[in-house]
Amino acid sequence: MTQPTAPKPDRRPGGRTARVRAQVLDAVRAELTEGGHEGLTVEAVATRAGVHRATVYRRWRDVGGLLVDVIDAAGETDWRPPDTGSLRGDLTALNEEIQQSLVVRPSFAVALMAASFHSEQAARAQTQLWADRYAQCEVLVDRAVERGELPTRGTDARSLLIAATAPLYHQLMLLRADPDPRLPEQAAEAAVLAAGAGAFTARREEDA
Numbered sequence: 658m659t660q661p662t663a664p665k666p667d668r669r670p671g672g673r674t675a676r677v678r679a680q681v682l683d684a685v686r687a688e689l690t691e692g693g694h695e696g697l698t699v700e701a702v703a704t705r706a707g708v709h710r711a712t713v714y715r716r717w718r719d720v721g722g723l724l725v726d727v728i729d730a731a732g733e734t735d736w737r738p739p740d741t742g743s744l745r746g747d748l749t750a751l752n753e754e755i756q757q758s759l760v761v762r763p764s765f766a767v768a769l770m771a772a773s774f775h776s777e778q779a780a781r782a783q784t785q786l787w788a789d790r791y792a793q794c795e796v797l798v799d800r801a802v803e804r805g806e807l808p809t810r811g812t813d814a815r816s817l818l819i820a821a822t823a824p825l826y827h828q829l830m831l832l833r834a835d836p837d838p839r840l841p842e843q844a845a846e847a848a849v850l851a852a853g854a855g856a857f858t859a860r861r862e863e864d865a
Contacts (some may be wrong), residue, residue, distance in 0.1 A: 677706075677708055677712065677716075678716075678726070680706040680707060680708060681702060681703075681706045681708060681713060681716075681717070681723070682723075682726060682727055682730055683706070684701075684702045684703075684705035684706035685697070685702050685723045685724070685726075685727050686727060686765055687705060688701050688702055688705060689724075689727075689765065689768045689769065689772060690763045690764070690765045690768050691763065693768055693771060693772070694720075694768070694771060694772040694775045694776075697720055697723070697724075697772065698720065699713050699714060699717075699719065699720060699723070702723060720776065721776040721777070721778035721779055722778065724769075724772055724773070724776055724778065724779035724782070725778050725779055725781075725782045727769070728769065728773075728779065728782040728783055728785075728786050729782060731769075731786060732785075732786050732789055736793075738751065738793060738794045738796055738797055739751055739754075739797075740800070743801075743804070743806065744797060744798070744800070744801035744804075744806045744807065744849050744852075745842075745845050745846055745849045747797045747800075747801075748797065748818075748821045748822075748844075748845035748848060748849065749841050749842045749845040749846075750841075751794065751797070751821070751822065751845075752821065752822060752825055752840070752841030752842070752844055752845055753841045755822055755825045755826075755841075756825050756829065756836055756840065756841055759825065759826075759829045759830065759836075760829065760836045767830070769783070770783070770830075791814075791815050791818055791819075794814075794818050795814040795815070795818070797814075797818070798812055798814035798817055798818070799814070801852075806849075806853070807852055807853065808855060808858055811858040811859045812852060812857050812858055813857045813858070813859055814857075816857045817848055817851075817852050817857045820847075820848045820851060820856075820857070821844055821845050821847075821848035821849075822844070823844075824840060824843075824844040824847075825840065825841065825844060828840060
């Protein structure tokens with residue numbers, strides 16, 4: 658559930674329409690990464706993409722529409738959750754991806770998250786992307802159950818994934834701390850230990 662890091666544009670067949678979309682989305686990523694949401698305009702995107710601004714207005718209407726399509730394109734990339742052979746290894750690898758996406762300068766992931774606070778359309782799309790990424794990463798928990806690393810029933814995959822990845826966002830986005838190369842593994846290990854102890858196992862109704 659790593660955040661998007663300037664994903665490759667959609668290259669599926671589609672003639673001129675697909676090429677224009679690729680050019681425009683590349684331009685949005687570049688403008689957003691370089692200047693943030695404040696500097697993102699339809700005119701600047703059209704100029705960088707080499708297309709007429711009327712084309713951009715007609716298809717995307719405004720900056721919010723451009724952001725939504727960029728987020729949608731991030732969900733179209735062929736990303737797969739790590740598969741290292743252990744839950745700890747998988748979560749560590751996932752955290753390393755997240756950390757890299759947040760500390761690279763300039764960071765497309767950070768710029769996109771910031772932009773989503775300025776557009777209701779983008780915020781909804783970003784929320785959906787997060788939900789999709791969490792769902793995609795639930796396979797890490799399924800594999801851990803199959804290997805006997807976790808209780809066979811009841812582990813809440815999303816809660817475990819949030820616990821494993823949240824320290825990265827807390828340290829780097831909220832506290833603005835320098836990246837700690839040990840943090841991805843430490844956060845993963847803490848989540849695995851908590852999961853093994855049943856911290857993310859849903860309580861049965863009769864025990865509530």
